[in-house]
Amino acid sequence: MYLKGIENYDPTFKKKYNYEYKALIRKVYNSADSLLYGGNNLTSEEPDKKITIKYNRNSLKFVFAAPIFDSPKPNNFSYFLEGFDKEWTDWSESSKKEYTNLPAGNYIFHLKAISIYGFESAESQIIITILPPWYQTWLAFVIY
Numbered sequence: 001m002y003l004k005g006i007e008n009y010d011p012t013f014k015k016k017y018n019y020e021y022k023a024l025i026r027k028v029y030n031s032a033d034s035l036l037y038g039g040n041n042l043t044s045e046e047p048d049k050k051i052t053i054k055y056n057r058n059s060l061k062f063v064f065a066a067p068i069f070d071s072p073k074p075n076n077f078s079y080f081l082e083g084f085d086k087e088w089t090d091w092s093e094s095s096k097k098e099y100t101n102l103p104a105g106n107y108i109f110h111l112k113a114i115s116i117y118g119f120e121s122a123e124s125q126i127i128i129t130i131l132p133p134w135y136q137t138w139l140a141f142v143i144y
Contacts, residue, residue, distance in 0.1 A: 021066065021067050021068065021113075022066075022067075022123075022124055023065075023111045023112050023113040023121040023122070023124045024064060024065045024066060024124060025039070025049075025062060025063075025064050025125075025126050026038070026039075026063045026064055027062075027063040028061070028062055028063075028109075028126065030053055030057040030061075031056075031058065031059035031060075031100075034057070036051050036060075037051055037126060049127065050128075051126065051128045052128075052131065053128070053129070055130060055133040058103075058130050059099065059100040060098070060099045060102065061097070061098045061099075062079070062096060062097045063096045064079075064096070064113075064124075066113035068113070068115045068116070070115070070116060073116055074093040074095075075095070075113050076091040076092060077091070077094065077095060077112070077113050078091050078092070078112055079111045079112075081099060081107055082109075082110060083106060084099065091114055104132040104133065105129075105130060106127070106128070106129050107127070107128045108125050108126070108128070109128065110123055110125045111124045112124075
């Protein structure tokens with residue numbers, strides 16, 4: 001039976017539960033609560049995001065999401081800060097992560113989500129460089 005109006009039920013429609021989706025890094029803040037990145041990285045054509053910050057702003061807060069709308073249950077996430085963390089975290093409903101007092105260096109934040117049906121998302125990542133403090137720059141070593 002075909003209904004017109006508010007609802008349309010098609011018994012031949014088969015839901016695809018294992019569709020491809022991508023975990024989204026929505027925002028990145030530094031220790032001064034300045035927004036460093038506010039994108040959505042929805043398309044695979046978008047290049048890796050790169051952020052460079054000064055050493056005195058070396059605390060970061062990541063806010064993330066996943067485009068899964070099949071259930072009111074929260075999405076689950078796992079993340080890994082390459083260059084700091086040793087391994088991926090366990091799955092968690094938390095959609096944010098803070099890192100404080102990171103040493104100078106290069107980092108890559110990896111993120112993935114899992115749907116309520118148990119299918120993992122494509123991984124998202126963002127590249128972060130924390131510059132060394134002024135007293136560890138090449139100019140300071142020349143002056144010393």
